[in-house]
Amino acid sequence: MNELILQYFQEHEGEYVSGEELSIKLQCSRTAVWKHIEALRKQGYVFDAIPRKGYKMLTKPVIINAAKLMQGLQTKTLGRVVRIYDEVDSTQNIAHTLVRQGAIEGTLVIAEQQNAGRGRMGRNWFSPKGKGIWMSLILKPTISMQFTPQLTLLVAVALCRAIQAHIPHQVGIKWPNDLLINGKKISGILLESSAEDERLNYVIAGIGISVNLLAEDYPEELKAKATSLFIEKGQLVDREQLICDFLLQLEVLLELYTQQGFAPIRSLWEALTISLHKPLRIQTAKGWVEGVANAIDEMGALWVTLPNGENIKLYSGDIELLL
Amino acid sequence: MNELILQYFQEHEGEYVSGEELSIKLQCSRTAVWKHIEALRKQGYVFDAIPRKGYKMLTKPVIINAAKLMQGLQTKTLGRVVRIYDEVDSTQNIAHTLVRQGAIEGTLVIAEQQNAGRGRMGRNWFSPKGKGIWMSLILKPTISMQFTPQLTLLVAVALCRAIQAHIPHQVGIKWPNDLLINGKKISGILLESSAEDERLNYVIAGIGISVNLLAEDYPEELKAKATSLFIEKGQLVDREQLICDFLLQLEVLLELYTQQGFAPIRSLWEALTISLHKPLRIQTAKGWVEGVANAIDEMGALWVTLPNGENIKLYSGDIELLL
Structure with missing residues (x-):
C-alpha cells in the first residue's frame, strides 16, 4: 500500500494531493490514508499538510551524502574524516569509542537517526530519522581543562553563525550553548571531555540541529519549546551545506582562539546571546x-x-x- | 629444576642458602642457579640475596586475597566493590570500561601485574607481578571540573599518610602527587576524569605503589630514581593492609573536603610536601x-x-x- 501511495505522489510531484483523492484512488478510508502517511513520515519521507488542500511530498529520505559533504568542505582539519551511520544509539558513544581507538582530531560522526541521543544534564535528545543533523566531532585542543567553558561558548558561536546563514530570523544563544529562534530551541550542544590531571585528552562536541522536522514530527511535550529550520523558514535546508558551514566557522574560531585567546570569542558570544x-x-x-x-x-x-x-x-x- | 629449587628452599625456610650449596645439590653451575632464581623471581617469588651468605626465599607469589581485603576494610563506600585480576594491560583501562557499564562509586580494580601500566604524561608504569599495588579506584565527586587539581593533591595526601604508617622513613610529596622516600619514587598517582561541560562525570584514580620489589627487580634505567617499601624497610609489607589503610585515609579526607572545602587539605599537603x-x-x-x-x-x-x-x-x- 505504501508503494502505491509513493507512486501516486511521484506522479503528482510538487502538487498537493487531497486525502479524499487518495482514499478514492487507494480504496481505503481517509483515516487509513493518514496512517499510511504517518508510517512514511517515520521512514523519513517529509510531507507538507495543509487543511482543505491535502498533502505534498517534499522529500524522500536521503542519507547524508558523503561525497557532497567532502566536496563542500573548506576546512583543513575538521570533518576531513567522516563516518556516516544510518541508525545508532548515540553519535557521542561512537565518537568516544573511535577516539579510544586513536581517531584523529576533526573526525566527525554523523547518524541519520539516534535511538538514544543524549542532551545536556542527562536529558534525551529527540533525533528522528533523516530530518536533522545529529553529529559528534572529535577535538583535541591543547588547553587546560579549566578552560572548557570557553570552548563550550566558542562552539555555540560557530553553530549560531552557521545556522544564521540559512535562515532570515534572528538566532540567539541561550547560556551556555542552546540556540533559539523566536524563543524555541533549534539546536543543542553537548561537550564531553576526557582529561589526565588538568590536561585535556580530547573533547567530543555533540551537536544536534533540528533541520527539516515538521511541527507534527515533534512529540506533544516538545511542541511548545522546540522548532526546526524548516518550520521557521518554510523551506527545506541542505544538511550537507549546513554541516560544511558549521565546520568552517568552528575551524576559523578555533584558530582565532589559539592566536588571540578568549577575548574575541567572548565579544562574539555576547553579541549573539539572549x-x-x-x-x-x-x-x-x-x-x-x-x-x-x-x-x-x-x-x-x-x-x-x-x-x-x-x-x-x-x-x-x-x-x-x-x- | 625450578621445583627442586623450591623444594630445597622450603626445607630451609627462613635460612640463607648459598649459591654453592645449591649448585652442588642441583648438580648445575652457579650461573645456572642464578638463572633459575631469576626465573622464579619473574614468577613472583621474592628472594633476598646477600653476598657470601646466599639466597633466602622471603615469599611465594600470592594473589591479593579478596577475603582478607574485605575483612580489613573500614570504609563505607571506597573499595566495597573489588575486582582483582591476575594480569591486565592497565587497571585504568578496566576501570574506564567498568564505569561506562555503570560501576558504582568506590569500585576498586586491582591487578597483580600490568603489561601496559600507565603513568602521568604518557609514561609507562613498571608493574611487575605480585610485588606492588597496581590499582584504579572509581570516584564520582560532585565537584566542578576546575577543582580536579584539588582532588589530585587530596589523593596524594591520603596515600602519603597510609604509606607513612608502614615505614619509619619520611615519605614526601613531590608536586603534584608523586611520593618519594630519600629522594626516590615509591608511588605515583594518575587521575583521569570524564566531564560533561563543567560537570565531572567520574574520576578514575590510578595508584601504583612499589611495595615488595627488590633492588634487582628494577630495570637499569629506574634503579637510580625508584625504590620500594621493602628496599627501604628491609621487611615485606602487607599489601591488603596497605590498601585498606589508603582507602580509609582517602574516605576520611574526602569527607573533610566535602564539609570544610580545600583549606584543610591544602594545609595537610603543604605539611607533607618536599x-x-x-x-x-x-x-x-x-x-x-x-x-x-x-x-x-x-x-x-x-x-x-x-x-x-x-x-x-x-x-x-x-x-x-x-x-
Missing part, C-alpha cells in the same frame, strides 16, 4: 534562584546578580529566561 | 625554566617565582627538584 541583562531563573546546587545575568567573565563563567545584590558565578547548569 | 621553598626546574609550554615554588593556592595550583621575579601558576605538568 541571556544577558534579563531576569532569569537559575538552577543551582541549592535549588532554583532568580537573578539577572550581567556578563561572561574571562574564564567563560556567567556572572549573575541575585535580588539581594550578591553575585554568583555559573560554570555550567541551566537557566530559564523569564520573559 | 616541593616548596626549594629551587626546581619546571616543564612549561615554553620549555624548562628554573624557579622556586612558594605555595599552593586555593584552587590547587602551584605558584612559582621565576628568577626575574615573575610569578607563574602551574595546574599540571612536571617539576624536577634541584637539591
Whole structure:
C-alpha cells in the first residue's frame, strides 16, 4: 500500500494531493490514508499538510551524502574524516569509542537517526530519522581543562553563525550553548571531555540541529519549546551545506582562539546571546534562584546578580529566561 | 629444576642458602642457579640475596586475597566493590570500561601485574607481578571540573599518610602527587576524569605503589630514581593492609573536603610536601625554566617565582627538584 501511495505522489510531484483523492484512488478510508502517511513520515519521507488542500511530498529520505559533504568542505582539519551511520544509539558513544581507538582530531560522526541521543544534564535528545543533523566531532585542543567553558561558548558561536546563514530570523544563544529562534530551541550542544590531571585528552562536541522536522514530527511535550529550520523558514535546508558551514566557522574560531585567546570569542558570544541583562531563573546546587545575568567573565563563567545584590558565578547548569 | 629449587628452599625456610650449596645439590653451575632464581623471581617469588651468605626465599607469589581485603576494610563506600585480576594491560583501562557499564562509586580494580601500566604524561608504569599495588579506584565527586587539581593533591595526601604508617622513613610529596622516600619514587598517582561541560562525570584514580620489589627487580634505567617499601624497610609489607589503610585515609579526607572545602587539605599537603621553598626546574609550554615554588593556592595550583621575579601558576605538568 505504501508503494502505491509513493507512486501516486511521484506522479503528482510538487502538487498537493487531497486525502479524499487518495482514499478514492487507494480504496481505503481517509483515516487509513493518514496512517499510511504517518508510517512514511517515520521512514523519513517529509510531507507538507495543509487543511482543505491535502498533502505534498517534499522529500524522500536521503542519507547524508558523503561525497557532497567532502566536496563542500573548506576546512583543513575538521570533518576531513567522516563516518556516516544510518541508525545508532548515540553519535557521542561512537565518537568516544573511535577516539579510544586513536581517531584523529576533526573526525566527525554523523547518524541519520539516534535511538538514544543524549542532551545536556542527562536529558534525551529527540533525533528522528533523516530530518536533522545529529553529529559528534572529535577535538583535541591543547588547553587546560579549566578552560572548557570557553570552548563550550566558542562552539555555540560557530553553530549560531552557521545556522544564521540559512535562515532570515534572528538566532540567539541561550547560556551556555542552546540556540533559539523566536524563543524555541533549534539546536543543542553537548561537550564531553576526557582529561589526565588538568590536561585535556580530547573533547567530543555533540551537536544536534533540528533541520527539516515538521511541527507534527515533534512529540506533544516538545511542541511548545522546540522548532526546526524548516518550520521557521518554510523551506527545506541542505544538511550537507549546513554541516560544511558549521565546520568552517568552528575551524576559523578555533584558530582565532589559539592566536588571540578568549577575548574575541567572548565579544562574539555576547553579541549573539539572549541571556544577558534579563531576569532569569537559575538552577543551582541549592535549588532554583532568580537573578539577572550581567556578563561572561574571562574564564567563560556567567556572572549573575541575585535580588539581594550578591553575585554568583555559573560554570555550567541551566537557566530559564523569564520573559 | 625450578621445583627442586623450591623444594630445597622450603626445607630451609627462613635460612640463607648459598649459591654453592645449591649448585652442588642441583648438580648445575652457579650461573645456572642464578638463572633459575631469576626465573622464579619473574614468577613472583621474592628472594633476598646477600653476598657470601646466599639466597633466602622471603615469599611465594600470592594473589591479593579478596577475603582478607574485605575483612580489613573500614570504609563505607571506597573499595566495597573489588575486582582483582591476575594480569591486565592497565587497571585504568578496566576501570574506564567498568564505569561506562555503570560501576558504582568506590569500585576498586586491582591487578597483580600490568603489561601496559600507565603513568602521568604518557609514561609507562613498571608493574611487575605480585610485588606492588597496581590499582584504579572509581570516584564520582560532585565537584566542578576546575577543582580536579584539588582532588589530585587530596589523593596524594591520603596515600602519603597510609604509606607513612608502614615505614619509619619520611615519605614526601613531590608536586603534584608523586611520593618519594630519600629522594626516590615509591608511588605515583594518575587521575583521569570524564566531564560533561563543567560537570565531572567520574574520576578514575590510578595508584601504583612499589611495595615488595627488590633492588634487582628494577630495570637499569629506574634503579637510580625508584625504590620500594621493602628496599627501604628491609621487611615485606602487607599489601591488603596497605590498601585498606589508603582507602580509609582517602574516605576520611574526602569527607573533610566535602564539609570544610580545600583549606584543610591544602594545609595537610603543604605539611607533607618536599616541593616548596626549594629551587626546581619546571616543564612549561615554553620549555624548562628554573624557579622556586612558594605555595599552593586555593584552587590547587602551584605558584612559582621565576628568577626575574615573575610569578607563574602551574595546574599540571612536571617539576624536577634541584637539591
